[in-house]
Amino acid sequence: xxxxxxxxxxxxxxxxxxxxxVGVLVIKMLLMSLLTGIQRFKTKTFANPExxxxxKLKVKFDDPNVERVRRAHRNxxxxxxxxxxxxxxxxxxxPTAFLAINLFxxxxxxxxxxxxxxxxxxxxxxxxxxxxxxxLGATVYMALQVIASAAF
Amino acid sequence: xxxxxxxxxxxxxxxxxxxxxVGVLVIKMLLMSLLTGIQRFKTKTFANPExxxxxKLKVKFDDPNVERVRRAHRNxxxxxxxxxxxxxxxxxxxPTAFLAINLFxxxxxxxxxxxxxxxxxxxxxxxxxxxxxxxLGATVYMALQVIASAAF
Amino acid sequence: xxxxxxxxxxxxxxxxxxxxxVGVLVIKMLLMSLLTGIQRFKTKTFANPExxxxxKLKVKFDDPNVERVRRAHRNxxxxxxxxxxxxxxxxxxxPTAFLAINLFxxxxxxxxxxxxxxxxxxxxxxxxxxxxxxxLGATVYMALQVIASAAF
Numbered sequence: 088x089x090x091x092x093x094x095x096x097x098x099x100x101x102x103x104x105x106x107x108x109v110g111v112l113v114i115k116m117l118l119m120s121l122l123t124g125i126q127r128f129k130t131k132t133f134a135n136p137e138x139x140x141x142x143k144l145k146v147k148f149d150d151p152n153v154e155r156v157r158r159a160h161r162n163x164x165x166x167x168x169x170x171x172x173x174x175x176x177x178x179x180x181x182p183t184a185f186l187a188i189n190l191f192x193x194x195x196x197x198x199x200x201x202x203x204x205x206x207x208x209x210x211x212x213x214x215x216x217x218x219x220x221x222x223l224g225a226t227v228y229m230a231l232q233v234i235a236s237a238a239f
Numbered sequence: 240x241x242x243x244x245x246x247x248x249x250x251x252x253x254x255x256x257x258x259x260x261v262g263v264l265v266i267k268m269l270l271m272s273l274l275t276g277i278q279r280f281k282t283k284t285f286a287n288p289e290x291x292x293x294x295k296l297k298v299k300f301d302d303p304n305v306e307r308v309r310r311a312h313r314n315x316x317x318x319x320x321x322x323x324x325x326x327x328x329x330x331x332x333x334p335t336a337f338l339a340i341n342l343f344x345x346x347x348x349x350x351x352x353x354x355x356x357x358x359x360x361x362x363x364x365x366x367x368x369x370x371x372x373x374x375l376g377a378t379v380y381m382a383l384q385v386i387a388s389a390a391f
Numbered sequence: 392x393x394x395x396x397x398x399x400x401x402x403x404x405x406x407x408x409x410x411x412x413v414g415v416l417v418i419k420m421l422l423m424s425l426l427t428g429i430q431r432f433k434t435k436t437f438a439n440p441e442x443x444x445x446x447k448l449k450v451k452f453d454d455p456n457v458e459r460v461r462r463a464h465r466n467x468x469x470x471x472x473x474x475x476x477x478x479x480x481x482x483x484x485x486p487t488a489f490l491a492i493n494l495f496x497x498x499x500x501x502x503x504x505x506x507x508x509x510x511x512x513x514x515x516x517x518x519x520x521x522x523x524x525x526x527l528g529a530t531v532y533m534a535l536q537v538i539a540s541a542a543f
Binding site for chain 1: 243244246247248249255256258259261262263265266268269271272286287289290312316320323324327
């Protein structure tokens, strides 16, 4: 097995791919805050008294457009953040490059699709469910591999 | 002090234990989504119009069984995800194996118990509070050790 | 470029700074739970039947003081946790020490200020927005650098 020196170097194509997709997904997640902000201004839905732009406005928590983006964002926290942790440990188990790179790609693309069909243009089910389960399946597979490497 | 090469290798029992518990806790966290899904179907509580299975249903946000699982899941995000970050840095401070392995074990077991008594079978307090504070205490201890290693 | 051995060692000032700020921000985030708890007891706002201290109380979800702390905490999950992931990968790209250390410092201080003006003493806007965008900007910059290192 390769040593951690080689595994965490950008000359390792597995680590390079992981690094790329973490970068892309971090940007994607941070954009959710801006998307929420856009919806808040569009619908004049602010959650804090100090955010109200006019004395006529009141705090509001139930705008469906704002809440939709917030649900998509929360779904990111629930799925993308655990992937960041397990993906790094998976790289350190020295997996086959072809498989590992395609798993990272699957998670990255599936989570971008999940956002698009959930929070940008609402596409009927099962599009969101499919995107969700592709990323979930890949992450669970990595977690099982990591557990297997650590347990035996 | 050992070098990062040895510290992040599965031949380091501390890293091996960390890796194992991250794997277990990632699977545990991802199962929360499925548990939420089960509760949604059982109680026909869906948050998005495109998820409604029948034209008679309306979106609903206040089912207590769904919300309970969602609170447990959010509590995981708040506590397990910071543990992933600090645990890795704690491994890199080259801690005593016995202590470190038992801290990881404490976090892992306490967070599984937390889920069981919160979202699977509701057990009266202080069971959930105890599980919560065991994991919190262990994580704070690691964070303080990490700060001490970095500050001096 | 230095090898991962040197990059993830506490003798690398960039890694040392990253480690320090992750430790501080983990403690800060975990304190949000205690702050929520304090507000729950002060306002007798409990979300679970098993948490009610007296048979006269009912579960409650809309106390503005509790919800304010919870929004600040969620904002931490959305912004600090992605920083942990991208910060580590950014360290592994071997950035200029001066820039990297100041970026970590900017994120750390901005997120502490964000909490103070949001959940401790409410300070009028744009203080919270400024703190939010300083940390966001620094994190986006690191993510773009990480993507650039991995893509070329």
